[in-house]
Amino acid sequence: MNRLATMALLCGALCGTAVAAHAAGDAVRGERLHVDCLGCHGTELYVPPRAKVKTLAALKQETERWNDRMNPKFTKQEIEDLVAYLNRDFYKFRN
Numbered sequence: 517m518n519r520l521a522t523m524a525l526l527c528g529a530l531c532g533t534a535v536a537a538h539a540a541g542d543a544v545r546g547e548r549l550h551v552d553c554l555g556c557h558g559t560e561l562y563v564p565p566r567a568k569v570k571t572l573a574a575l576k577q578e579t580e581r582w583n584d585r586m587n588p589k590f591t592k593q594e595i596e597d598l599v600a601y602l603n604r605d606f607y608k609f610r611n
């Protein structure tokens with residue numbers, strides 16, 4: 517194998533992992549963070565017949581919107597974690 521191919525493989529493995537780890541939320545962490553969201557509503561809002569959010573993108577948007585009310589605010593990574601938790605336990609969107 518030539519050197520270029522080795523480097524491409526290495527980067528595929530290392531960079532790919534880094535990107536995936538960054539983009540994906542951690543539902544376990546999100547569940548812990550979500551305790552802070554329970555001041556106004558419980559999780560009944562996330563399931564029928566109350567749930568209005570219909571897509572993963574909308575769920576993320578909604579979470580960011582409510583984050584504006586939080587003090588201190590959640591970081592981008594924490595938003596991803598919250599969305600991962602809400603999707604794992606309630607919404608179950610596939611994309």
Ligand code: HEC
Pocket residue numbers: 552553554555556557561562566567568569575578579582583585586590598602
């Ligand atoms: C200041 C009070 C308040 C706080 C704090 C709050 N929410 Fe909400 N949230 C609401 C209200 C009010 C609604 C809209 C209820 C409705 O439309 O019936 C809502 C709706 C939502 C929805 C949409 C549910 C659906 O499918 O219709 C999501 C998701 C949500 N909140 C997540 C969160 C998360 C995550 C946090 C913590 C970052 C949070 N909320 C903090 C008051 C709050």
